[in-house]
Amino acid sequence: MIRFITDSEEKKKISRSVLEALTDWFEVVESREQYIRESADQPFWAAVIDDVPAGFLCLKETGPETVELAVMGVLKEHHREGLGRRLFAAAKDYAAAQGYSFIQVKTVRTGMYEDYDRTNDFYKSLGFKELEVIECIWGEDNPCQIYVMSLKSAIGTISVRHSYRGKFAPDPVPEEDLRTIAAAGIAAPSGCNKQTTDIVVVNDPAVLDSIKSMIDPPVAQTAPAMIVVLTRRINAYRDRCFAVQDYSAAIENMLLAIVELGYQSCWYEGHITDEDRCDKIASILGIPDEYDVVCILPVGKALDDFHAPGKKTFSERVRFNRF
Numbered sequence: 001m002i003r004f005i006t007d008s009e010e011k012k013k014i015s016r017s018v019l020e021a022l023t024d025w026f027e028v029v030e031s032r033e034q035y036i037r038e039s040a041d042q043p044f045w046a047a048v049i050d051d052v053p054a055g056f057l058c059l060k061e062t063g064p065e066t067v068e069l070a071v072m073g074v075l076k077e078h079h080r081e082g083l084g085r086r087l088f089a090a091a092k093d094y095a096a097a098q099g100y101s102f103i104q105v106k107t108v109r110t111g112m113y114e115d116y117d118r119t120n121d122f123y124k125s126l127g128f129k130e131l132e133v134i135e136c137i138w139g140e141d142n143p144c145q146i147y148v149m150s151l152k153s154a155i156g157t158i159s160v161r162h163s164y165r166g167k168f169a170p171d172p173v174p175e176e177d178l179r180t181i182a183a184a185g186i187a188a189p190s191g192c193n194k195q196t197t198d199i200v201v202v203n204d205p206a207v208l209d210s211i212k213s214m215i216d217p218p219v220a221q222t223a224p225a226m227i228v229v230l231t232r233r234i235n236a237y238r239d240r241c242f243a244v245q246d247y248s249a250a251i252e253n254m255l256l257a258i259v260e261l262g263y264q265s266c267w268y269e270g271h272i273t274d275e276d277r278c279d280k281i282a283s284i285l286g287i288p289d290e291y292d293v294v295c296i297l298p299v300g301k302a303l304d305d306f307h308a309p310g311k312k313t314f315s316e317r318v319r320f321n322r323f
């Protein structure tokens with residue numbers, strides 16, 4: 001189980017217990033002690049098995065756009081159990097949600113020591129790209145390989161998007177960001193390019209309150225902005241209407257844009273479809289009869305943690321060439 005640790009003393013205790021067992025990587029006492037000291041103030045995740053820490057990871061901000069994977073370690077007896085990957089996934093989710101654009105990590109370049117070769121392979125398998133090797137950081141014997149990963153590539157954003165149902169910070173969302181999100185929505189493909197999806201962006205507090213009162217059970221009550229998604233049942237050809245597919249593509253584009261800009265959201269459709277709620281929202285917003293309200297997407301900065309839902313594995317859902 002991966003736990004986000006907030007208590008400074010607990011962080012130091014966990015980092016000490018792991019790093020002192022990994023002297024092949026953390027041999028120099030002074031730098032080990034520095035990692036332990038610094039971990040106390042850093043975002044920190046522990047991999048815990050039967051209440052015993054088996055690994056940890058912490059992040060350090062290295063600039064307004066970048067965080068560094070400051071240090072991570074997994075006890076040797078728990079290597080190859082996927083703990084490093086799960087620690088990294090939690091940290092990456094966090095860094096993306098905080099709005100960072102890049103994550104970097106440093107290690108000793110491949111070709112120097114076997115243990116570090118494995119570390120390089122591990123970082124590459126996570127998706128890190130080689131940025132630069134610099135010798136003057138740790139000396140000629142330990143050339144420093146800097147890896148970097150964009151947190152804002154389409155594939156990166158897809159992997160960190162999750163439905164967020166927690167509280168939002170009250171800060172208004174800048175109109176420019178709302179425009180970017182809406183533009184991502186209308187850029188989506190649509191059957192026969194019929195462009196059946198329209199969008200109403202809501203950031204006026206009074207209008208927001210009216211819409212929120214229509215959501216039952218209440219969700220997104222603290223959202224400082226919302227995207228209301230509309231559809232028109234226009235046939236693409238003959239009697240084929242792709243309006244549902246069209247608005248689904250638009251919604252996914254907007255969810256990704258929302259996450260990439262450092263906000264969170266959730267596809268709220270089930271919450272508004274019962275008891276004429278969509279019609280009531282349409283009437284609040286003065287929407288013409290030929291459009292249907294289908295979904296709302298809250299937009300705001302997350303205040304709570306979010307939980308990635310359990311999903312089936314890749315091989316349970318994806319096959320090559322034959323089912």
Ligand SMILES: Cc1cc2nc3c(=O)[nH]c(=O)nc-3n(C[C@H](O)[C@H](O)[C@H](O)COP(=O)(O)O)c2cc1C
Nearest residue numbers: 161162163164165266267268269270271272308309
């Ligand atoms: C068509 C559709 C309708 C949805 N309606 C709701 C909803 O009304 N309320 C809600 O909490 N989540 C809703 N969701 C979000 C799903 O519950 C969520 O996508 C799913 O649990 C997977 O989690 P993930 O988005 O974190 O991957 C909806 C998703 C889709 C695609």
